[in-house]
Amino acid sequence: MSPDSATGTNQLLPAVPLAALFFAAFVLPLAALVVISLFRDPQFSGLSLVQYVRFLSDPFSLKVLTDTLWLGAEVALATLILAYPLALVYVASGPFMRTLITFLIMLPLLTSTVVRTFAWIVILGRDGIVNSAMLSLGFWQAPARLLYTWEGMVLALTQIQLPLMALPLINSLLRLDRNLTRAAEGLGASRARIFVTVVLPLTLPGAIAGWLLVFAAAATAFITQTLVGGGRIILMPSHIYQQAVGVQDWPFAAALSLIFTLAVTGIVFAVGALSRRYVRGVDAA
Amino acid sequence: MSLSRRSLLTSGSAALAAAGLGWPTSSRAATSIVATTYPGSFDEAFRAVVGPAFKKTSEGGVTFTPLLGVDQIGKIQASRNAPPFDVVLFDEGPLIPAITSGVLQKFPAEQSKSFADIPSAFRHPDGYAPVITCQLIGIAYNPKKIATPPTSWEDLWKPEYKGRVGITGLGSSLGTAFMVEIAKLNGGSETNIEPAFDAIKKLLPNVGAIAASPGALAALFQQGEIDIAFNFWNNVALLAAKGVDIAFAKPKSGAVVIRTSAQIVKNNQDPKAVLDYLDTVMSVETQKGLEAAPWVMMPTNSKVALTGANLTVAKSVDDLVANNVLLDWTKFQPLRGEWITRFSKEVKI
Numbered sequence: 001m002s003p004d005s006a007t008g009t010n011q012l013l014p015a016v017p018l019a020a021l022f023f024a025a026f027v028l029p030l031a032a033l034v035v036i037s038l039f040r041d042p043q044f045s046g047l048s049l050v051q052y053v054r055f056l057s058d059p060f061s062l063k064v065l066t067d068t069l070w071l072g073a074e075v076a077l078a079t080l081i082l083a084y085p086l087a088l089v090y091v092a093s094g095p096f097m098r099t100l101i102t103f104l105i106m107l108p109l110l111t112s113t114v115v116r117t118f119a120w121i122v123i124l125g126r127d128g129i130v131n132s133a134m135l136s137l138g139f140w141q142a143p144a145r146l147l148y149t150w151e152g153m154v155l156a157l158t159q160i161q162l163p164l165m166a167l168p169l170i171n172s173l174l175r176l177d178r179n180l181t182r183a184a185e186g187l188g189a190s191r192a193r194i195f196v197t198v199v200l201p202l203t204l205p206g207a208i209a210g211w212l213l214v215f216a217a218a219a220t221a222f223i224t225q226t227l228v229g230g231g232r233i234i235l236m237p238s239h240i241y242q243q244a245v246g247v248q249d250w251p252f253a254a255a256l257s258l259i260f261t262l263a264v265t266g267i268v269f270a271v272g273a274l275s276r277r278y279v280r281g282v283d284a285a
Numbered sequence: 286m287s288l289s290r291r292s293l294l295t296s297g298s299a300a301l302a303a304a305g306l307g308w309p310t311s312s313r314a315a316t317s318i319v320a321t322t323y324p325g326s327f328d329e330a331f332r333a334v335v336g337p338a339f340k341k342t343s344e345g346g347v348t349f350t351p352l353l354g355v356d357q358i359g360k361i362q363a364s365r366n367a368p369p370f371d372v373v374l375f376d377e378g379p380l381i382p383a384i385t386s387g388v389l390q391k392f393p394a395e396q397s398k399s400f401a402d403i404p405s406a407f408r409h410p411d412g413y414a415p416v417i418t419c420q421l422i423g424i425a426y427n428p429k430k431i432a433t434p435p436t437s438w439e440d441l442w443k444p445e446y447k448g449r450v451g452i453t454g455l456g457s458s459l460g461t462a463f464m465v466e467i468a469k470l471n472g473g474s475e476t477n478i479e480p481a482f483d484a485i486k487k488l489l490p491n492v493g494a495i496a497a498s499p500g501a502l503a504a505l506f507q508q509g510e511i512d513i514a515f516n517f518w519n520n521v522a523l524l525a526a527k528g529v530d531i532a533f534a535k536p537k538s539g540a541v542v543i544r545t546s547a548q549i550v551k552n553n554q555d556p557k558a559v560l561d562y563l564d565t566v567m568s569v570e571t572q573k574g575l576e577a578a579p580w581v582m583m584p585t586n587s588k589v590a591l592t593g594a595n596l597t598v599a600k601s602v603d604d605l606v607a608n609n610v611l612l613d614w615t616k617f618q619p620l621r622g623e624w625i626t627r628f629s630k631e632v633k634i
Contacts, residue, residue: 042622060630127509145448147510148494231454231495234629238497242629245355246456247622248382 037254044251051255061239061256068236069263071154072219076211078158079165083210087169088199091176105166113160117224120156121147124228148230156228157218164217165210172206173199201279208275212268219264236260316345316555318562320372320547324351325500326523330582334574339565345558354379361388361550371553372562376420376458377544377614378621380413389413390549396560399567399586406606407544407585414548417566418575418582421540421598421609422462425516427506428532435534438470441513442488450491451502451511454632455625459499462541463515464624465612470538475616478624485632492634506531517543522581522594535598539609544585 040048055061090101108116123129124146134140146152176199184194222237229235234242236256244253322328328351339347352360354375361368365388375383383389392414394400400408400415407416424435430449435441441450453460464481471480493511496502503520505511507529518540521533547566553559565571572584581594587602599605617624 060626121504121508125508125510145493147508226497227501230501231497232634239629242456242625245353246454246625248355249622 033254033257036250037258039251042249042251051251052259054252055255055259064234064236064239065260065263067233068219068260069267071150071157071225071235072215072264074154075157075161075218076165076214078154079162079214080169080207080211082158083162083165083169084207086166087173090170091173105163108160109163113221113223114227116160117156117227120152120159120224120228124152124156147228148232150229150233153225153229153233157221157224160221160224161214161217164213168206168210168213169203172203172209176202204279205275208271208279212271216264216268220260316558317348318345318371318554318558319348319350319369320562321352321357321370321374322349323353323374326519326580327351327582330575330580334580335566335571338568338571338574339562342565343558343561345555347562358383358386358388362386366552368550368552371550371555371559372547373550374545374547377612378458378461378618380546380548381615381618383548384411384413388551390551390553392549392563393560397567398564399569402569402586402588403567404585404587404603404606406611409546414546414563415567416544416546416585417563418545418585419605420458420543420545421518421535421583421605422459422466422515422543423518423536423540423598424534425503425506425514425521425531426534427509427512427530429530430512434532435513435536437536437538438467438515441515442484442491444491446491446513448491448493449512450488451494451496451505451514452485452488452492452632453496453499453502454628455621457499458543459502459515459517460628461617461621461624462543462612464628465617466538466541466610475613476620478617478620482627482631489632489634495632495634503531518598519581519583523579525594526579526581533598540598541610541612542605544611 037051038047038049040046040050086101086105090098093101121128125131126143126145126147128146130146131140131143135143180198180202181194184198189197219235220237222241225233225235226238237260240253240256240260243249243256247253320331322331328349331349336347336349350370357370357373357375358379361370361373368388373383373389391412392400392409394408394412403415407419409415424438424440426435428434431446440446452463455461455464464478464485465475467484468474468478468481471484473480494505496505499517499520502511502514502516503524505514506524516533518533521531524531525533547563549556549559549563567586569586569588572586572589574580575582576584576589576592576595578593583595583599583605584591584602589602591599591601591605599608
């Protein structure tokens with residue numbers, strides 16, 4: 001054995017516990033999921049691909065999948081639009097403001113999702129803050145339905161997932177060479193033009209990273225989807241739960257889980273690959 | 286004496302192993318059996334009343350694990366020889382697949398002290414453990430918004446409740462029992478759900494919210510999102526006691542009764558302790574404790590008199606059985622899977 005490979009093994013040793021945990025708690029269950037999804041019926045009699053055929057030939061399930069992916073995309077776009085100004089303010093601020101902004105961004109991460117989601121129920125409810133304010137100011141004649149709607153759910157998820165977008169974006173902006181914006185300024189470009197032609201393209205990798213994080217998190221946010229979306233809006237996480245726990249159809253629930261996992265990771269990889277191929281930002285430089 | 290790091294590690298990991306993996310510990314004499322409860326007030330009531338009562342009569346104790354009915358079967362099936370629970374809780378519907386899956390053991394009625402006091406409607410026809418409490422389904426409404434208390438299920442369809450009705454799907458005993466009862470009242474039966482789906486589609490203009498679970502349905506009253514819904518008597522009584530504007534009306538066709546039983550798991554740690562536990566839960570004394578405020582759980586022991594809020598829905602345990610609706614879940618439990626999916630697809634607002 002050469003000394004080099006010995007060092008290599010020794011360096012890998014500390015990673016063994018994590019790898020073992022990952023194998024036991026992720027790889028094995030995933031393998032079990034694959035096996036379960038191949039059974040013909042809930043009684044586990046015989047193997048077949050019937051669950052996948054069932055999914056692909058069921059317009060309801062297909063619509064649930066596309067709705068869920070669309071929700072992830074919408075929320076990710078909304079957080080992107082809100083996070084850019086925030087990140088720009090952060091970069092332009094002094095050390096004290098920066099600490100304050102970081103603290104404010106991190107604050108929601110320190111409370112449980114259930115609590116953050118419940119706050120949205122209180123805000124969006126019929127007797128909630130929004131409705132009472134609009135009614136007492138005379139803008140609305142009758143309380144509007146905000147809770148248990150698609151828009152309400154997008155709004156709540158946008159706030160809840162915002163930190164996942166803001167942090168990579170700030171990181172990207174910090175790495176942006178200030179000389180580039182100064183040069184553009186010196187050449188007489190307007191602020192809007194600097195943002196569109198210099199800042200935006202160069203920070204795109206951060207924006208895409210944030211978009212992917214929020215996309216995956218929002219599409220799979222079972223708690224918020226169920227509490228703010230209610231029983232009316234059926235998305236993949238609640239569809240899987242219903243099939244597994246309510247209907248007790250484990251093979252179909254397993255197939256749904258795998259299809260959903262593949263769809264989300266597929267999009268994440270595809271967007272990631274495309275951005276590496278076509279986007280040249282601060283991180284690629 | 287100083288503790289060495291080694292001894293600390295060994296004892297620590299042994300304790301971890303015993304706690305985490307459920308390996309039998311050496312103290313076999315004072316077994317603590319594990320019983321499941323339903324999350325929420327049910328769990329609180331069992332910890333407050335049943336736990337201390339069992340401690341008095343037995344050498345060991347009982348550890349409560351709050352869990353939903355359907356989650357229990359999977360966990361027992363995953364480890365049939367050393368099941369994680371000794372006593373499990375089921376509503377009538379989920380009890381059926383649990384029996385079919387063969388994880389439950391029959392109830393030794395002849396050895397039980399409390400069995401004689403349980404009326405026949407609460408005894409299992411095939412000899413499994415009897416019903417320990419039941420939940421009544423009626424109409425929950427906001428008395429501040431609805432001046433005349435509703436009197437029948439049809440009231441939910443009144444045009445004046447446009448956008449004010451809350452419903453929940455067939456994933457729960459609550460939604461399923463409601464749909465079956467509506468089917469029966471509209472010319473259907475326990476196997477013919479068609480009239481209920483027709484009726485629920487006609488109800489849609491009135492529906493303000495479709496809640497994901499019975500708990501969420503009750504919470505919608507607190508948010509002022511809905512004013513009227515079918516719901517469990519127990520949920521309503523607990524919310525009303527907390528000051529929420531909610532009241533309960535028993536429809537004239539009778540409330541639907543959901544029977545909840547505590548069942549014995551095969552290969553449990555200690556059959557005698559398990560039987561003692563069930564006897565404790567069914568005993569007059571324990572059931573009196575569970576029946577009293579703040580728990581207001583319906584007793585199933587006919588010697589327990591109803592008091593307080595429970596008296597507003599039934600005169601006695603016998604009256605409860607005689608004048609309300611019991612459903613035969615064995616007829617429609619196999620159809621539920623299909624109904625759940627159909628509800629998600631067809632009932633949209």
